[in-house]
Amino acid sequence: MYPPAFNYSAPTSVEEVLTTLTNEGDGARVLAGGQSLIPMMKLRLASPAFLVDINGVAGLDYINDVNGHVAIGALVRHNDIVKSDTISSTNHTMASAAPWIADPIVRNRGTLCGSVAHCDPEGDWNSVMLAARAEVVAQSASGERVIPIDDFIVDFFTNSLQPGEIVKEVRVPKYSGRGGGAYMKLERKIGDYATVGVASQFELDGDGKIAQAGIALTAVNAKNTRATAAEQVLVGETPSDELFREAGEAAAQAAEPETNVRGTAEWKREVVSVYTRRGLETALAQAQA
Ligand SMILES: Cc1cc2nc3c(=O)[nH]c(=O)nc-3n(C[C@H](O)[C@H](O)[C@H](O)COP(=O)(O)OP(=O)(O)OC[C@H]3O[C@@H](n4cnc5c(N)ncnc54)[C@H](O)[C@@H]3O)c2cc1C
Known part of the structure; x- marks a missing residue:
């Protein structure tokens, strides 16, 4: 089935993404791996008027070991987690979950931050994030805020992002003992x-x-x-x-x-x-x- 008609842009910077989201208002949605959004559009369970494709934004595919946590950028794919030495050496729960996400094709395209944003109760990553007490970094044109994962997951397919905000990264604490x-x-x-x-x-x-x-x-x-x-x-x-x-x-x-x-x-x-x-x-x- 074909999705309903939509407008589309593919910005190349975070600033441009945020400006486009602000300008397009409630009808705009971020497109990351597209592994949940596109099927939902094809099934007509979602009909965004405007897709802001973030795949052309450089520098969002980082897995960084920072003081006390690992920061995972918005374009880190499930398979990047599977292959990451940083993850396997800092968080056993994430390392064991990653190969269980979907199949190889979905793992090559789908993103961890997209899964977190999607809040599908059958999605695996948000349970891992809850167990790890992760934080979500939300970014809008007016700045950043850090949201504990318990507050980020509101309900069935519902997160606490405000209009104009994206998930810029997820921060997963490292073990202290x-x-x-x-x-x-x-x-x-x-x-x-x-x-x-x-x-x-x-x-x-x-x-x-x-x-x-x-x-x-x-x-x-x-x-x-x-x-x-x-x-x-x-x-x-x-x-x-x-x-x-x-x-x-x-x-x-x-x-x-x-x-x-x-x-x-x-x-x-x-x-x-x-x-x-x-x-x-x-x-x-x-x-x-
Ligand atoms: C056949 C199949 C099997 C699957 N099996 C599993 C499974 O076993 N376990 C599992 O956990 N998942 C599974 N999935 C879902 C998959 O993991 C998706 O990749 C994931 O749910 C969404 O990530 P995405 O990058 O594809 O997001 P998209 O589909 O691009 O987006 C999903 C939603 O999140 C929003 N979004 C995405 N990125 C951001 C961002 N950075 N900021 C704000 N909003 C954002 C979008 O606007 C949209 O509303 C499966 C999918 C398919 C097609």
């Missing part, structure tokens, strides 16, 4: 969206206790959701099988899945529990390595 993490994803076939996904990570303090924990769920709520009670089970405690089992059960309580062709709600909750436990076991092995 010994850390580890994993993204566990159940899909019906290779390349599919998650039936259930769980991102989990934690950091150990000098006594081997859990100093900080992040657990977030994909495809089992109306938006990617932090499993706050499960995180609280972990913090201040010494890792153990029993503790991880308890956290898994608490994470399952945060899931509100639907029964559909992919499985029953009860079974999906069980998968959340098991994947949380397995992710935490993986994180512990990494943190102690």
Whole structure:
């Protein structure tokens, strides 16, 4: 199916992107990898009057190791994350999630920042960002603001960007102590969206206790959701099988899945529990390595 008619521009600088977005108002949308927006337009689920294609803007494809965090620019593709030594050496959760995003063709074009902006509850990256306590840098013609990921994800396909703002980069904190993490994803076939996904990570303090924990769920709520009670089970405690089992059960309580062709709600909750436990076991092995 063809999308509805739209106007299009391909600026070559961020300033030009921001000016065009401001001038075109509410009807304008950023086009990054196009791997979600174009299918939605073809299905007539989205009909932007104006597309601002950012692919010709130089200098937005950086993965930079900065003080305390890794900054990921708006044109970093999923496959750039797969191949990045910076990511594999700083964040196990991201490194384990990247190969699970879609298929090789989508991974070559789709961007991490586009996924974050899209806020699809079946998208994998926002759970990873919640677990890592990432921040989104929004830029408009009037300046920049930094938005914690919990405030950025508002609802089903809804973020907290204001008109005229773009996601310029996402900042992912590095572990401050010994850390580890994993993204566990159940899909019906290779390349599919998650039936259930769980991102989990934690950091150990000098006594081997859990100093900080992040657990977030994909495809089992109306938006990617932090499993706050499960995180609280972990913090201040010494890792153990029993503790991880308890956290898994608490994470399952945060899931509100639907029964559909992919499985029953009860079974999906069980998968959340098991994947949380397995992710935490993986994180512990990494943190102690
Ligand atoms: C066959 C298929 C399978 C897929 N499977 C998965 C999967 O398993 N897991 C998964 O997580 N995703 C999956 N996806 C989605 C894919 O990851 C997309 O790449 C991603 O959702 C959006 O990134 P994009 O760069 O393609 O964004 P686009 O499609 O270009 O844009 C998506 C939305 O985000 C906005 N946007 C994009 N970039 C910015 C920015 N910098 N600032 C502000 N707004 C912006 C756009 O305006 C639009 O509203 C799949 C897609 C396809 C086609």
